[in-house]
Amino acid sequence: xxxxxxxxxxxxxxxxxxxxxxxxxxxxxxxxxxxxxxxxxxxxxxxxxxxxxxxxxxxxxxxxxxxxxxxxxxxxxxxxxxxxxxxxxxxxxxxxxxxxxxxxxxxxxxxxxxxxxxxxxxxxxxxxxxxxxxxxxxxxxxxxxxxxxxxxxxxxxxxxxxxxxxxxxxxxxxxxxxxxxxxxxxxxxxxxxxxxxxxxxxxxxxxxxxxxxxxxxxxxxxxxxxxxxxxxxxxxxxxxxxxxxxxxxxxxxxxxxxxxx
Amino acid sequence: xxxxxxxxxxxxxxxxxxxxxxxxxxxxxxxxxxxxxxxxxxxxxxxxxxxxxxxxxxxxxxxxxxxxxxxxxxxxxxxxxxxxxxxxxxxxxxxxxxxxxxxxxxxxxxxxxxxxxxxxxxxxxxxxxxxxxxxxxxxxxxxxxxxxxxxxxxxxxxxxxxxxxxxxxxxxxxxxxxxxxxxxxxxxxxxxxxxxxxxxxxxxxxxxxxxxxxxxxxxxxxxxxxxxxxxxxxxxxxxxxxxxxxxxxxxxxxxxxxxxxxxxxxxxxxxxxxxxxxxxxxxxxxxxxxxxxxxxxxxxxxxxxxxxxxxxxxxxxxxxxxxxxxxxxxxxxxxxxxxxxxxxxxxxxxxxxxxxx
Numbered sequence: 001x002x003x004x005x006x007x008x009x010x011x012x013x014x015x016x017x018x019x020x021x022x023x024x025x026x027x028x029x030x031x032x033x034x035x036x037x038x039x040x041x042x043x044x045x046x047x048x049x050x051x052x053x054x055x056x057x058x059x060x061x062x063x064x065x066x067x068x069x070x071x072x073x074x075x076x077x078x079x080x081x082x083x084x085x086x087x088x089x090x091x092x093x094x095x096x097x098x099x100x101x102x103x104x105x106x107x108x109x110x111x112x113x114x115x116x117x118x119x120x121x122x123x124x125x126x127x128x129x130x131x132x133x134x135x136x137x138x139x140x141x142x143x144x145x146x147x148x149x150x151x152x153x154x155x156x157x158x159x160x161x162x163x164x165x166x167x168x169x170x171x172x173x174x175x176x177x178x179x180x181x182x183x184x185x186x187x188x189x190x191x192x193x194x195x196x197x198x199x200x201x202x203x204x205x206x207x208x209x210x211x212x213x214x215x216x217x218x219x220x221x222x223x224x225x226x227x228x229x230x231x232x233x234x235x236x237x238x239x240x241x242x243x244x245x246x247x248x249x250x251x252x253x254x255x256x257x258x259x260x261x
Numbered sequence: 262x263x264x265x266x267x268x269x270x271x272x273x274x275x276x277x278x279x280x281x282x283x284x285x286x287x288x289x290x291x292x293x294x295x296x297x298x299x300x301x302x303x304x305x306x307x308x309x310x311x312x313x314x315x316x317x318x319x320x321x322x323x324x325x326x327x328x329x330x331x332x333x334x335x336x337x338x339x340x341x342x343x344x345x346x347x348x349x350x351x352x353x354x355x356x357x358x359x360x361x362x363x364x365x366x367x368x369x370x371x372x373x374x375x376x377x378x379x380x381x382x383x384x385x386x387x388x389x390x391x392x393x394x395x396x397x398x399x400x401x402x403x404x405x406x407x408x409x410x411x412x413x414x415x416x417x418x419x420x421x422x423x424x425x426x427x428x429x430x431x432x433x434x435x436x437x438x439x440x441x442x443x444x445x446x447x448x449x450x451x452x453x454x455x456x457x458x459x460x461x462x463x464x465x466x467x468x469x470x471x472x473x474x475x476x477x478x479x480x481x482x483x484x485x486x487x488x489x490x491x492x493x494x495x496x497x498x499x500x501x502x503x504x505x506x507x508x509x510x511x512x513x514x515x516x517x518x519x520x521x522x523x524x525x526x527x528x529x530x531x532x533x534x535x536x537x538x539x540x541x542x543x544x545x546x547x548x549x550x551x552x553x554x555x556x557x558x559x560x561x562x563x564x565x566x567x568x569x570x571x572x573x574x575x576x577x578x579x580x581x582x583x584x585x586x587x588x589x590x591x592x593x594x595x596x597x598x599x600x601x602x603x604x605x606x607x608x609x610x611x612x613x614x615x616x617x618x
Contacts, residue, residue, distance in 0.1 A: 050365055051600045054372040058599070068377065083321065084362055087328050088369045094332050095373030099346060235332040246321035252314065 004037055005072040005227050008057065008096075009220035012049040012089035013081025013109050014138070015188060018042040019056045020216035022224060023072075024064045039064050040217045049088045057096060068100045073232060075223035077214060078106040079241040080146035080161065081138055086240045098235040105226050106238050107219040110136045110161045113186045114150035115221035118211040120184045125205045130182050133158065135173060135204075137189025137197075145169055145189040146243050149176055155222055163243050166193050170200045177202055186212060273348040279591070280338065280352045281584025284367030285359025285387045286414065287311075287318045289330040292580030293342035293349070297588035298397055301342035303574065303581045306330045309454060316453050317443060324362035331370050338580065346378050353383040353587020355390060356597070356616055357607030359414070364603040372599050383587035384597035384616030387578075388415055388609050389427070391544035393589065394575040394582035399542075402569055407538040409529050411553065412545030413439030413454070416485045416525075418532045419609060421542070424589035429610045430532050431483025438521060439547045441487035445494050445517050449510050459514045460550050466515030471497060473520040483532055490520050518552055526556050533566055540567030544582075549573040 006023035020040040041060050043052045061068065076093035079086040097104045113136040120132035134150040140163050147169050149159035159172050173183060183204040185197055190206055197204065206212075226232075233239075245253070276295040283290040292303040308326050312318045339346060354371035357364060368384075375382040392408045404424060410417040416433035436444070439456055446455025451462065474493045476486040494517050501508050529541055541561055547553060548570055561568035575582055590596075597616055604615055 050369055050372075051602050053369070054376040055599045057373070058376050083324070084365060087324060087362070088365060091328055091331065091366050091369040092373040094328075095335075095370045096377045098332050098335065099374055099377035240325075240328065242325075246319060246325065248315050248319040248322060 009075040009216040010089045011077045011216035012085045013077045014214035015046040017049040018216035019060045020220040073103045075105040077109045077219045080243040094235040103232040104238040105223040110148040111155045112218040116218040132184045135183045136186045138187045139192035279584040279588040281580040282354040282367045282371045283583045284327045285355045288578040290580040291334045291338035294584035302338045304338045320360045327366035351381040351591045353385045355387045356384040357604030361605040382597045385586045390582040390586045393586040394571040395542040395569045408542045410545045411438045411547035427609045433485040435488035441491045463515035463518045466511030468515040468519035470512035471516040542569040548576040
């Protein structure tokens with residue numbers, strides 16, 4: 001059997017902080033290690049990433065009985081998502097990668113939902129005989145969502161990641177929803193725009209609560225694929241993906257901000 | 262671990278090494294300190310140029326830059342010190358007060374470094390760091406003493422009762438002194454950051470050309486208020502503009518500075534009287550202001566009080582001051598856990614316990 005790369009994934013771009021580890025040898029007692037060699041820790045307290053993420057990295061290695069030397073790479077969810085959350089994960093990943101001298105795999109956060117450990121067709125209300133479109137939506141405020149459209153298990157987007165006005169996104173999604181497809185909505189955008197989504201007239205279901213938000217095991221699944229493709233960077237070059245300029249920068253570019261002398 | 266320089270750990274030499282990480286505003290700064298005093302490296306990556314165009318620090322942009330800068334600053338700090346992370350005995354980081362998103366970057370990075378390398382972590386109050394910057398160059402200075410902190414975000418008179426024990430005697434009720442400088446510089450069209458620009462142009466002006474309002478607050482108060490003086494400057498400029506009279510920017514800058522410096526010096530002397538301390542230690546970015554430095558020094562000399570002030574490089578936000586504070590905190594056992602949070606409004610007198618949760 002081929003050796004599975006040992007990758008530690010860090011996810012802090014959404015409401016829940018989580019870490020996941022691949023290449024775990026055998027089931028770990030008292031933990032959720034699966035037969036595929038994955039271990040995942042999820043902190044259920046929303047937005048306590050700064051406090052929890054570094055201890056969680058230590059904890060998952062300890063639980064798996066593994067040493068930093070065994071890691072092949074650190075994976076990090078690069079965004080989009082909460083600006084602050086993206087940066088906490090990225091700063092944490094950079095520090096661990098720098099100290100442990102490991103490469104970094106930057107995982108596109110929206111695409112990671114195509115790798116979520118869930119069978120869309122088993123979701124309650126999912127119509128029989130059709131295929132799912134994976135639709136991650138993050139609340140981007142200002143009536144927008146950071147969103148894309150994906151097929152399960154495929155990182156190439158059917159609708160490219162972007163900051164969309166919700167009606168615009170739904171229109172574009174509608175064009176992709178042939179009669180044999182149903183949308184599966186993920187992310188905190190489901191809560192922020194629930195009514196709009198429900199009244200969109202598009203065939204859809206909402207992801208169940210346990211896989212609704214960003215999760216490290218999904219990042220890890222995609223990271224393994226990116227790792228095999230050699231898509232590696234390091235602590236100096238790993239870049240977050242905000243999908244939006246800082247407000248002041250946007251205003252400056254739009255000429256709405258007076259330039260200082 | 263960054264070891265690209267191939268340095269052998271020859272600077273350790275049995276010394277106690279402290280790393281200090283600072284990112285509370287717009288400088289990403291990391292330093293390595295030996296035995297709490299000897300600065301082996303003090304790397305500061307300033308974002309002044311980035312924020313200039315906005316006329317002030319933009320928090321979101323500052324946070325983005327901290328994230329990009331910090332691995333480079335970390336590596337350079339070790340390289341310049343000629344040590345490896347293995348040699349470091351503890352890591353101190355500013356966890357407040359400051360811009361939340363900016364504080365987060367240094368703190369998240371520091372915690373992960375400590376977790377990765379099993380190093381003790383020390384949470385440092387930014388003002389505590391500024392005050393302890395005085396210890397770097399003044400071996401005779403030990404608590405208790407009186408400190409005056411003047412910076413872009415803070416104006417404090419504090420009794421330094423111990424290395425981790427402070428009593429606030431006075432603080433600003435509105436603008437920090439550096440903030441007032443920035444705003445006045447903006448209305449004078451001098452640009453950002455305002456402090457050094459006003460300091461420079463004021464040298465060519467008459468400090469008594471315009472008698473701007475001095476705000477002393479109620480009798481005996483050691484608190485500060487600078488927004489009234491700032492507003493007086495703005496009103497004056499409006500009035501002159503409406504009257505079609507040309508404004509002498511140097512006179513305005515000098516007169517504004519005179520009003521501010523006079524109040525600060527008098528309040529600092531009042532605090533010496535009240536506390537009975539024989540010396541004053543000044544700290545913070547505005548401590549680099551030449552007029553303030555000179556006037557404080559003269560006032561101290563006049564009354565025979567000792568006067569301490571860090572070199573300008575340790576007045577600006579820097580990692581060495583955080584390392585100095587962390588060194589003394591560590592010696593007294595004030596360590597943080599890896600669960601350390603950031604505290605944008607952390608109080609110097611009552612908030613230090615939060616850094617040990």
